[in-house]
Amino acid sequence: MSSPAEATPDLANDAIEQAQTIAIGLWEQAQLFVAGLLRPWSLYQVGIILGLWVAATVLARIFGPHLHNWMRTREGWPKWRMRFLVMMHRRLRLIFMVLLIWPVYLVMQEVTWPSRSYLIGVMASLATAWLFIAIITRLIGNAFLRGIVRYAAWTWVTLSILGLTEDTIQILDSAAVNMGEMRLSVWMVLQAIAVIALLMFLARFVSTTSASRIRSNKDISPSMQVLAVKVIQILLYGAAFFIGLRAVGVDLTGLAVLSGAIGVGLGFGLQKVVSNLVSGVIILLDKSIKPGDVISLGETFGWINSLGARYISITTRDGKEYLIPNEDLITGQVVNWSHSNEFVRLDIYFGTAYGDDPHQVRKVAIEAAKGVERVLSFKAPVCHIVGFGDSSVDYILRFWISDPTGGLTNIRGNVYLALWDAFQEHGISIPFPQREVKVLEGSELGTRALDRGNPGKAPQDGTAEEQGG
Known part of the structure; x- marks a missing residue:
């Protein structure tokens, strides 16, 4: 009985021999195909195909500019329709090729032997399949993913039409690696990628549809809407991944070791991410x-755009977008201006001269605040004296707003401006600190001032004499 170490080289040798056999078979088929092309009835089919391709190119050059100019006049059309026209304009040569080759093939089927129109039929099928794939893949929004899907589909369709799928599958399946009891081949990997990509596309479509319905439900709070959407996305994408692996025969029991390693990595290196x-x-x-x-979080003030799995997005009044980790919102002190309701009270401070009647000042200030837009009238503003300062009587004016998303600094500025206009109208003055400086007689500054007033008097400290000498 052979050991596993001895069986592994044998399996590798068998795979190499199988690949060599398939490659030799393909080479023989290629030689037969080239020999068939050299026959007279094959050469004229190739000539007809080349002539049709030249004709399609000429027609595309003629009608392409006219189609482009006509598209420029189509203002107000939906974006999807314009994108479809752009795609058709880019594939105009292929479209003309399909329109020309099928009538030629059908006519030749009637007037000559089927074998003498075989290559034209193959080319007609290839051109039609390529055009159909180009139109269908245009529905994929991501350009990189669209290119991968398009070229993969073109390759697979070409092999299918030429009858080379079985040989290609055998070659790809022969290139394999054995990991314990699991055999992993190139064909299995390609199958897994294709199946998982298809299931991911379906999962994305279902999650997008479900998310739109959840967001349109007004009975669910915004935070629960976000949570429900995230849970649905995780379940759908996770199910698509594991179902795709099982569909191609991958043993998932080996993932237990990988999940344990991931758990250790999360415990040591990804603590912040998990937090x-x-x-x-x-x-x-909550x-x-x-x-x-x-x-408000520290010096950051703004409104929440979105809640992410790792951070939240906050946009400030100056257009800056801050990405704040979720952990900071849990451990730090956050001021939510619109948590239970949208009513916010704002305070501003000002002072008036001692000669002004404080009863009139309070009345004028309240009326001025009521006249400012965004200040709530059913929550009437109030004004109180808060102290007697050095040069003014100090007041606080309190008012309410219901739209903090509209900004706080601008509404405070508007109220201050309304107070200025109202005080100017009623003759109420806003004092500012003034200082008087008195020079005492006998001080150094006083002596210098007297000296400047009597320039003929000789200095008493001998400074002038020293300067003259």
Whole structure:
């Protein structure tokens, strides 16, 4: 009985021999194909195909500019329709090729032997399949992914039409690596990528549809909407990944060791990441903040755009977007200006001269605040004296607003401006500190001032004499 170490080289040798046999078979088929092309009825088919391709190129050159100019006049059309026209304009030569080759093939099927129109039929099928794939893959938004899917589909369709799929699968399957009891081949990897990509596309479509329906439901709070969408996405994408692996025959029991290694890595190197993820779930569950809330965190003030798995996005009044980790919102002190309701009270301070009647000042200040837009009238502003300063009577004016997302600095500025106009109208003055400096007689400054007033008097400290000498 042979040992596993002895069996591994035998399997590798068998795979190499199998690949060599398949390669020799393909080479023989290629030689037969080239020999068939050298026959007279094959050469004229190749000539017809080349002539049709030249004709399609000429027609594309003629009609392409006219189509482009016509597209430029189509203002107001939906974006999807314009994108479709752009795609058709780029594939105009292939479209003309399909329109020309099929009538020629059908006519030749009627007037000559089927074998003498075989190559034209193959080329017609290839051109039609390539055009169909180019149109369908245009629905994929990502350009890189669209290119991969398009070229992969073109390759597979070409092999299918030429009847080379079985040989290609055998070659790809012969290139394999044995890892314990699991055999991993290139064909299995390609299958897994294709199946997982398809399932991921379906999962994305389902999650997007579900997310739009959840967000349109007004009975669900914004934070719970975000949590529900995240949970659905995780479940769908996770299920798509594992179902795709099982569909191609990958043994998932080996992933237990990998999951254990990932757990150790999370415990040591990804503590902050896991902490932010858990904090994000806590924020969504306790509904402490939600998209649209106006919050203050340290020196950052703005409203929440979105709640992510690792951070939240806050946009300030100056257009800056801050990405704040979820852990900071859990451990730090956050001011939510619109947590339980959207009403926010603002305070501003000012002072007036002692000669002004404080009763009139309070009345004028309240009326001025009421006249400012965004200041709530049913929550009437109030004004109180808070102290007697060195040069003014100090007041506090309090008022309420219901739209903190509109900004706080601008509403304070508007109220201050209304106070200025109202005080100017009623003759109320806003004092500012003034200082008087008195020079005492006999001081050094006083002596110098007297000397400047009597320039003929000789200095008493001998300075002039020293300067003259």
